[in-house]
Amino acid sequence: AQSVTQLDSQVPVFEEAPVELRCNYSSSVSVYLFWYVQYPNQGLQLLLKYLSGSTLVKGINGFEAEFNKSQTSFHLRKPSVHISDTAEYFCAVSDAWFGNEKLTFGTGTRLTIIP
Amino acid sequence: GAGVSQSPSNKVTEKGKDVELRCDPISGHTALYWYRQSLGQGLEFLIYFQGNSAPDKSGLPSDRFSAERTGGSVSTLTIQRTQQEDSAVYLCASRNRGGTSGNNEQFFGPGTRLTVL
Numbered sequence: 001a002q003s004v005t006q007l008d009s010q011v012p013v014f015e016e017a018p019v020e021l022r023c024n025y026s027s028s029v030s031v032y033l034f035w036y037v038q039y040p041n042q043g044l045q046l047l048l049k050y051l052s053g054s055t056l057v058k059g060i061n062g063f064e065a066e067f068n069k070s071q072t073s074f075h076l077r078k079p080s081v082h083i084s085d086t087a088e089y090f091c092a093v094s095d096a097w098f099g100n101e102k103l104t105f106g107t108g109t110r111l112t113i114i115p
Numbered sequence: 116g117a118g119v120s121q122s123p124s125n126k127v128t129e130k131g132k133d134v135e136l137r138c139d140p141i142s143g144h145t146a147l148y149w150y151r152q153s154l155g156q157g158l159e160f161l162i163y164f165q166g167n168s169a170p171d172k173s174g175l176p177s178d179r180f181s182a183e184r185t186g187g188s189v190s191t192l193t194i195q196r197t198q199q200e201d202s203a204v205y206l207c208a209s210r211n212r213g214g215t216s217g218n219n220e221q222f223f224g225p226g227t228r229l230t231v232l
Contacts, residue, residue: 046221103148107157108157
């Protein structure tokens with residue numbers, strides 16, 4: 001069984017300030033890791049993913065995340081946020097095998113950008 | 116090209132009624148998923164279809180929930196005898212399962228918001 005923990009349910013950040021959204025996971029097998037963003041009244045959009053290789057992953061909209069196997073973490077960062085980054089962010093994992101790759105999600109972090 | 120579409124976008128029903136939710140995946144995508152997003156449970160996997168293989172129904176919360184995928188394309192999620200705890204946003208996603216595992220993104224639809232009164 002897998003689980004994902006997003007400790008921060010809400011994160012307020014001033015515009016142009018840096019942000020880090022935390023994600024920790026638990027799994028008995030190797031995993032793939034994902035961050036999704038959900039803008040108000042919209043579906044989920046993939047921000048970035050870690051499959052293998054370099055532990056620093058760059059995604060869309062200036063976001064990046066670092067996979068840390070020893071700490072079982074996959075924190076999301078952005079050096080300077082914009083008003084348009086206001087959204088809910090979900091961390092997710094799936095088994096790293098050629099199976100159905102169903103996603104197990106965290107509870108989400110609501111990022112609010114303060115002008 | 117068109118993304119994943121879902122209908123209806125909103126559905127209000129009375130407790131005890133049956134509802135059907137529809138998902139049109141991206142053309143050519145062989146894998147289809149249903150997830151549920153609710154205040155109490157967050158985002159949960161419900162069911163997975165891949166080609167002609169038997170679906171993975173391990174996430175369905177009760178036998179009132181069922182789903183079909185006809186012709187390897189459109190899928191319908193049916194909830195019988197709806198209960199208030201079924202109120203949630205039901206999300207569909209599709210994926211092109213060809214290629215290296217994990218490389219193929221799940222594309223999500225906008226969801227159907229179900230409210231059971």
